[in-house]
Amino acid sequence: xxGVSQTPSNKVTEKGKYVELRCDPISGHTALYWYRQSLGxxxxxxxxxxxxxxxxxxxLPNDRFFAVRPEGSVSTLKIxxxxxxxxxxxxxxxxxxxxxxVNYEQYFGPGTRLTVT
Amino acid sequence: AQKVTQAQTEISVVEKxxxxxxxxxxxxxxxYYLFWYKQPPSGELVFLIRRNSFDEQxxxxxxxxxxxxxxxxxxxxTITASQVVDSAVYFCALTPFTNAGNNRKxxxxxxxxxxxxP
Numbered sequence: 001x002x003g004v005s006q007t008p009s010n011k012v013t014e015k016g017k018y019v020e021l022r023c024d025p026i027s028g029h030t031a032l033y034w035y036r037q038s039l040g041x042x043x044x045x046x047x048x049x050x051x052x053x054x055x056x057x058x059x060l061p062n063d064r065f066f067a068v069r070p071e072g073s074v075s076t077l078k079i080x081x082x083x084x085x086x087x088x089x090x091x092x093x094x095x096x097x098x099x100x101x102v103n104y105e106q107y108f109g110p111g112t113r114l115t116v117t
Numbered sequence: 118a119q120k121v122t123q124a125q126t127e128i129s130v131v132e133k134x135x136x137x138x139x140x141x142x143x144x145x146x147x148x149y150y151l152f153w154y155k156q157p158p159s160g161e162l163v164f165l166i167r168r169n170s171f172d173e174q175x176x177x178x179x180x181x182x183x184x185x186x187x188x189x190x191x192x193x194x195t196i197t198a199s200q201v202v203d204s205a206v207y208f209c210a211l212t213p214f215t216n217a218g219n220n221r222k223x224x225x226x227x228x229x230x231x232x233x234x235p
Contacts, residue, residue, distance in 0.1 A: 031221065033222065033223075035223075040227075041227060041228075042208055042210075042225030042226055042227050042228055043162070043208075043223070043225050044225075045222045045223065045224075048221075048222055056222060059222070089160065091162065093162075095221065097221075104167070104221075105152060105164045105167045106164070106221075106223065107164060108154075108161060108162040108163075108164075109161070110159075110160065110161045111160055111161070
């Protein structure tokens with residue numbers, strides 16, 4: 001089956017502009033995560049969705065960042081008034097979630113490389 | 118506090134050598150999961166293994182093996198007879214499993230960059 005897909009693969013924008021990054025998870029995966037990764041670093045957690053609701057948005061750096069998942073499948077990460085420090089690779093991951101006490105692995109998309117000039 | 122430490126920033130080996138990547142973790146949770154991911158130059162993170170805190174059996178998958186030792190809070194990864202295609206950044210990650218059980222966000226190490234030279 002298809003893996004996690006992310007669009008666009010690359011996005012170059014000017015400082016102060018608004019951007020939207022899209023994630024299409026693996027079919028049937030109810031959990032969806034956004035991370036961002038800077039060069040030479042591990043991924044940094046941003047937000048976690050269980051179904052349509054954001055179960056944990058504690059990783060969002062400030063109120064310029066917002067994410068939605070209106071139908072419990074595709075998610076969009078929105079960044080307002082972009083700053084040069086927002087430049088990074090934005091990664092989306094999805095996983096199964098069951099009621100049993102198991103943390104399933106997360107499957108990652110190829111990422112969107114955001115460059116703010 | 119929850120933390121993952123990968124002390125080796127970069128490792129360089131010659132093809133066919135065995136190499137071990139170290140991972141040490143910190144958590145106060147009694148139930149947790151550990152993961153290894155591979156990130157090749159193409160950039161996409163590839164899942165390698167998941168291990169829960171109640172299962173200390175070592176695991177072998179082809180040339181890959183993992184040694185989980187709760188007593189030392191370590192989850193080390195060994196590649197036997199390394200190949201050039203193994204060149205990548207390898208990440209160790211931790212996710213606690215709280216009673217709420219809802220958030221499985223991954224806590225990552227900084228990664229170890231492995232270069233396998235022909």
